[in-house]
Amino acid sequence: MAPTRAGLLPPLLLALVAAVIAGPGGASISIHPKEAFLPRGGSLKVNCSSSCNESLKLGLETQWPKVDLEIGHNWQLFELSNIEEDSDPLCYANCGEVQSSVSAKVLVYSFPDRVELEPLPAWQQVGKNLTLRCHVEGGAPRAQLSAALLRGEETLISKPLVGQPGDPQEITTTVLVSRGDHGASFSCRTELDLRPQGLALFSNASVARQLRTFELPVTIPKLDAPDLLEVGTRQKLVCSLEGLFPASEAQISLELGGRMLPHEMTIGRDFVSATALVEVTEETDATQQLLCVLELGGQSLEAQRNLSIYNFPAPVLTLSQLEVSEGSQVTVECEAHGGAQARLSGAPPGPPSARVQLTLNASAEDHNRSFLCSAALEVAGRLLFKNQTLELHVLYGPRLDESDCLGNWTWPEGSQQTLKCQAWGNPSPNLTCSRKADGALLPIGEVENVRREMTGTYVCRAVSSHGNVTRDVSLTVLYTDYHQNNLAIIIILLTLLATVGLGAWAFYLYNRQRKIRIYKLQKAQEEAMRLKAQAPPP
Known part of the structure; x- marks a missing residue:
């Protein structure tokens, strides 16, 4: 993987003063730089020098390719190239017969050669654990290198990498998958922190992988279809399932007798159904299997049912005449086909037969009489009926x-x-x-x-x-006669007047007699008082 920061910086010289080692006669040897920090595959100029005043020979021991750049009286400049890992280049000096040496510390940094998230399963079931694995190869120094597993921008786990730069590393974590993880992006990212060396924080990321989750109920699809299919009819067959996720990713098919049926799909939030219209054209009775297959997340659910196909023509009802005069003879006939048994309303009871007949003499009571012809056929243990009706019209005289x-x-x-x-x-x-x-x-x-x-x-x-x-x-x-009414009124009025008159006369006589009695009573009382007053005292 390429680093997120373009280009490589020049070597960083960590020690600017050469180390000095005393040689014979007080001579010293030094190496410059004492420490260096550079990218893998980079180059480094190393200066070896000595204070020797005798016969002097300088050299540099290293495992990396080198070239001599310049030579002075008591110094020599070398250039090292293609430095792949940490090393300790050694400067040596032969001063006369005495040899002395001094080494430098060269540290190499590198970005990981491989940062890869292990492929995710094509589908992951909701409610199950998913293990994420990130593979990292290369990268140095390991003490400053870390790796993280991400869900989108969310860090799931982060840990430093250990071991030698050449040792492959793997970091893992487990997540419990939910519906919300459908379509989520997972990736792996490494970070090389070179800020302590005065550089920057470099990151490498793997290719993001998208997760597809699914959930299926424990039930099988529901088949909504009649058990019997009649030749010459159109029937609707429906297969549906609830509680699945994501419904939009589900594939559903319907087959009848091994023949794929064209259908229309209906998709809801967690619901899917397929509807097919079937026109039954087979001319012979048969049993065919209806199969519904639903596929989601690499798994499939099936539902099946056996459908019986039958041919059941309607019975034929005939009247010798639909309109007859009263007293005419009429023949009614009911005939069933396809192995069915016929029944005719009004016909006398008899053994089962495909043809029943009735003869009658039409009467006025038979006008608008309805005759019912019924055919009965047993299919797959069920008794089916079809009916036909006709009315008889009888012409008869007035009543x-x-x-x-x-x-x-x-x-x-x-x-x-x-x-x-x-x-x-x-x-x-x-x-x-x-x-x-x-x-x-x-x-x-x-x-x-x-x-x-x-x-x-x-x-x-x-x-x-x-x-x-x-x-x-x-x-x-x-009706009422008005003259008779007037005479009656006059008689009634005269009767009322006579009654009132007699009542008044009777009241007058009664009142006069009462007054006479009162008057006589008063006179008798006055006479008694007068006689009492004239009598001598006792």
Whole structure:
């Protein structure tokens, strides 16, 4: 992986003063720089010098390629290249017959060669633990290198890397997967902190990997379909499942008898369904398997059901004549097909048969009579029925009975009445009521104002193309004579006056007798007092 900061910095000289080691006769040897910090594969100029005044030979021992750049009286400059790891280059000096040496410390830093997050599973089930693994190769110094596992920008775990730069490292962590992790991005990131050496914080990141989570219920898909399919019909077949996630990622299919059915999908938050319309065209009875397969997260759920396909034609109902005159003979026939048994309403009981017949002489009571032809067929242990109906129309002459038209009516004059008189027949007869005396018509239905002139005996006649019938009815209108009413009023008034007069005369006589009795009583009392006053004292 490339570092996030472009380019490599020049070598950093950590010690600017050469170390000095005393040699024979007080001679000294030094190396410059004493310490250096540089990127892997970089180069370094090393100066070896000595204070030797005798015959002097300088050299540099190292495992890296070197070239001599310059030579002075008592110094020599070398350039090291392709430095791959930490090392200790050694300067030596042969002063006369005495050899002395001094070494420097070269530290190498490098970015990881590989930062990779292990591939995630194609699908991870919700509620299960997911182990994330990050592989890191290379990178130095390890003491300043760390790695972290991330979910988006959230740090799940971070830890320093140990071991030698060439040792591969792996960091892991476990997360409990939820629905919210669907579509989440996971990655691995390393950080090389070179700030203590005066550089910067460098980071490398792996390629992010996206997680796909799923959840399936413990139930199987629900099949909504009839157990029986009839040839020549269109049926709706539905397969559905609730409680799954993500519903939009689910794939659902319907098969009937091994044949894939075109369908429409309906997707909700945690619901998915497939609906197919099937037109049954097979001409022979058969049993076919309906199969629903739902796939999500690399797993599949299946539901199946056996459907019985049958052919059940409707029964045929025939009447020799749909419209006959009263007394005519009519033949009714009911016939079933495809192995079904026929039944005909009104037919006498008999053994099961595919054909039943009934013969009758049509009467007025058979008008609008409905005949029911029923076919029964057993399919997969179930008894199915299909019916046909026809009506018989009978032509018969008019009927005008007592219940249809009362024989006598009595109405008060001036009242509002309803003349209830109805004739029956097919075709419907025409009904009129006329007075025998003069042929005056009596209105049938609402009579708003009854008049005394309507009194009389009427002949009600019902006529149709199939005959006629008559019935005599009598209407009496009650009314009051005003002259008789006036005489009665006068008699009543005279009677009242006579009664009042007699009452007054009786009261007068009674009052006069009462006054006479009072007067006589007073006179008797006065006479008694007078006699008492004239009597001598005792």
